[in-house]
Amino acid sequence: MSGIGAALLNSLDIGLLLFIIAVGLNIVFGVLNIINFAHGALYMLGAYLAFTLINLVGMPFWAALLLAPIGVAILAVIIDRLLLRFIYSRDVADSLLLTFAILLIINESVRVIWGSGIHVVQPPQLLSGSMELLGSSVSTYSLFVIVVGLLLLAGLWYLFNRTRVGRIMRAAALDRDMAEALCINTRMVVTGVFAFGAWLAAVGGVVAAPMRALDPGMGDKIIIESFIVVVIGGLGSFPGALLGAIVLGLIHGFGGRYLPEVNLLLPFLGMALVLLFKPNGIMGKGATA
Amino acid sequence: MKTKILMGLLAVAIAGLIAVPWIASYFYIFILTEILILGLFAASFNLIFGYTGMLSFGHAAFFGIGSYATALVLIHLEWPFLACLLVSMGASALLALVIGFLSVRLNEVYFAMLTLAFGMMVFAIAYQWRSVTNGSDGLAGFTLGSFGLGVDLILGNPAVYYHVVLVIVAIAAVVLYLVCRSSFGMILKAIRQNPERVSFAGLNVRTYRLVAFVIAGSFAGLAGGLMAPFLRVASPELLHWSMSAEPVLMAILGGTGYFLGPFVGSAVFVLLETWITSFTESWMLVLGIILAMMVIFFRKGLLGTALDWWLEVKK
Numbered sequence: 183m184s185g186i187g188a189a190l191l192n193s194l195d196i197g198l199l200l201f202i203i204a205v206g207l208n209i210v211f212g213v214l215n216i217i218n219f220a221h222g223a224l225y226m227l228g229a230y231l232a233f234t235l236i237n238l239v240g241m242p243f244w245a246a247l248l249l250a251p252i253g254v255a256i257l258a259v260i261i262d263r264l265l266l267r268f269i270y271s272r273d274v275a276d277s278l279l280l281t282f283a284i285l286l287i288i289n290e291s292v293r294v295i296w297g298s299g300i301h302v303v304q305p306p307q308l309l310s311g312s313m314e315l316l317g318s319s320v321s322t323y324s325l326f327v328i329v330v331g332l333l334l335l336a337g338l339w340y341l342f343n344r345t346r347v348g349r350i351m352r353a354a355a356l357d358r359d360m361a362e363a364l365c366i367n368t369r370m371v372v373t374g375v376f377a378f379g380a381w382l383a384a385v386g387g388v389v390a391a392p393m394r395a396l397d398p399g400m401g402d403k404i405i406i407e408s409f410i411v412v413v414i415g416g417l418g419s420f421p422g423a424l425l426g427a428i429v430l431g432l433i434h435g436f437g438g439r440y441l442p443e444v445n446l447l448l449p450f451l452g453m454a455l456v457l458l459f460k461p462n463g464i465m466g467k468g469a470t471a
Numbered sequence: 472m473k474t475k476i477l478m479g480l481l482a483v484a485i486a487g488l489i490a491v492p493w494i495a496s497y498f499y500i501f502i503l504t505e506i507l508i509l510g511l512f513a514a515s516f517n518l519i520f521g522y523t524g525m526l527s528f529g530h531a532a533f534f535g536i537g538s539y540a541t542a543l544v545l546i547h548l549e550w551p552f553l554a555c556l557l558v559s560m561g562a563s564a565l566l567a568l569v570i571g572f573l574s575v576r577l578n579e580v581y582f583a584m585l586t587l588a589f590g591m592m593v594f595a596i597a598y599q600w601r602s603v604t605n606g607s608d609g610l611a612g613f614t615l616g617s618f619g620l621g622v623d624l625i626l627g628n629p630a631v632y633y634h635v636v637l638v639i640v641a642i643a644a645v646v647l648y649l650v651c652r653s654s655f656g657m658i659l660k661a662i663r664q665n666p667e668r669v670s671f672a673g674l675n676v677r678t679y680r681l682v683a684f685v686i687a688g689s690f691a692g693l694a695g696g697l698m699a700p701f702l703r704v705a706s707p708e709l710l711h712w713s714m715s716a717e718p719v720l721m722a723i724l725g726g727t728g729y730f731l732g733p734f735v736g737s738a739v740f741v742l743l744e745t746w747i748t749s750f751t752e753s754w755m756l757v758l759g760i761i762l763a764m765m766v767i768f769f770r771k772g773l774l775g776t777a778l779d780w781w782l783e784v785k786k
Contacts, residue, residue, distance in 0.1 A: 211580070217580050217583065217584060265763060265767065268767045269766065269767065274579050274580060275524075275526045275579060276766055276770070278526055278528075278579075278580070278583050279526070279719070279723065279762065279766045280762075280763060280766045280767070282528070282716065282719070282762070283759045283760070283762035283763035283766065284759070284763065285759070286716070286755050286756070286758055286759030286762065287756055287759035287760060287763070289755065290753050290755040290756035290759065291756060293753070294753055294756070402712065406587065406588055406591050409584040409585075409587065409588050410588055412584065413581065413584060413585065413588070417580065417581065446592075446595045446596075446599060447592065447595070447596070450588065450589065450592040453585075453588065454573055457573050457574075457577075457585070458573070461576060461577060
């Protein structure tokens with residue numbers, strides 16, 4: 183029982199972290215109709231900024247959790263105004279290419295600024311121990327990740343369903359021309375949504391920093407994982423991002439424990455299966471050409 | 472008149488390429504070999520991107536599999552070089568069939584994500600399956616034996632190997648060009664412009680896309696097969712997505728609308744890389760900036776922009 187319980191908790195913390203990141207990708211796709219290849223790079227930037235704020239400036243973890251994502255969001259506004267605005271009206275391939283260029287630039291900049299080596303961020307004192315839960319010992323930080331994930335899930339649900347800002351975002355996603363006709367400044371919505379997506383990626387990065395070692399390849403790893411989540415759940419779907427993230431979390435949590443030899447292949451196998459039977463993802467629609 | 476001048480330029484370029492080993496040092500022979508191999512890789516990519524309109528971020532999977540196939544055959548079977556290349560093409564075509572079957576039915580955005588994910592899956596396998604692929608070190612220590620067909624060549628000599636690459640790439644390029652010019656190639660172009668219309672005309676878009684994907688994959692495998700003996704190693708880097716980025720960049724750099732665009736892109740890419748890495752390690756940073764500028768301002772690529780300008784000026 184304790185083995186399964188631990189695997190389940192492990193799946194949940196991986197899954198909810200993936201949800202935070204993949205949902206940002208999905209929101210940006212929903213409103214802007216672009217796949218942000220640089221999303222993983224923004225996640226990495228969040229983690230590295232947190233590293234600098236905690237280990238070099240000496241701030242507490244909580245301050246970094248607040249400040250690093252804001253920094254990344256500001257950078258996202260600059261990226262949007264400087265580069266992305268040229269290609270919003272163009273073919274979707276151009277946005278893929280441009281965000282890919284941004285990814286190359288951020289990846290290499292991280293390598294230049296922080297070096298190719300591995301960096302470690304310590305979890306705050308409060309969360310560094312472990313707890314007894316369901317008869318097994320669980321690291322407090324895993325529980326913290328789960329709590330943050332659930333809080334963001336609830337917050338996003340509230341934002342999209344109960345607030346005016348959320349309704350404006352949904353309107354812009356559905357029909358941008360119509361939204362504009364109703365006196366919504368869609369330009370600002372677009373920039374805002376891109377920055378919000380970057381903020382979510384960076385929050386994921388800061389939360390992940392104490393769990394995983396920081397290296398310049400971490401963004402590439404997470405973007406592939408997010409793509410798998412999005413393909414399994416369905417592109418642009420909010421519940422899809424949650425479902426896909428939980429499925430991938432379960433694959434990692436149980437696969438790592440019971441099938442370590444083929445562990446790396448399992449996510450792709452899961453994705454291939456979904457593609458064969460539900461090409462649009464479990465919750466998605468309109469992906470087939 | 473203008474076509475005649477262009478044809479003349481092309482003939483001079485080809486004559487120059489043949490003459491290179493007699494007039495240039497080994498350094499330039501190595502650079503040109505690399506340009507030719509990567510040019511073929513980029514041209515195979517452009518069949519699915521520039522012609523069919525599918526943006527793949529996993530083309531290195533086929534290039535890398537081609538490299539590994541040639542390396543494995545040379546190590547374990549010691550077959551002649553031509554046979555190795557055929558195995559490379561076959562292995563990549565098979566892989567392209569599997570990945571393509573799962574990916575080509577989805578729209579552009581999904582297709583880009585899927586090819587990237589599957590490409591990285593192949594990378595992960597090569598990285599982890601130590602008993603066959605020798606993990607992160609890659610396969611090395613193989614030597615080229617005979618060429619095949621009873622032709623007597625010393626393939627270990629860089630000048631000879633350059634000529635072999637030149638001939639094979641030229642033949643492959645002509646075949647690819649004929650594919651692009653055929654009615655099949657016309658349908659691919661039509662699919663890029665308007666897939667709905669093509670399917671209303673009674674053609675199965677998915678099958679055409681899959682066939683294009685497999686052809687592109689097998690030619691990428693051929694390029695990979697040429698690359699392994701040139702680098703003397705088949706390593707996982709050849710499968711990594713930064714390798715998949717190279718044909719994308721080359722095609723964009725040269726111009727996706729022209730058959731020779733990717734070759735021009737490959738030449739500019741390799742020369743820039745050689746030049747920039749001589750004074751900074753951040754080649755990828757420069758590359759990212761160049762790609763961003765090309766996408767925003769020069770979407771037709773260097774060849775396209777130059778041709779446009781020339782046709783405009785010399786009217």
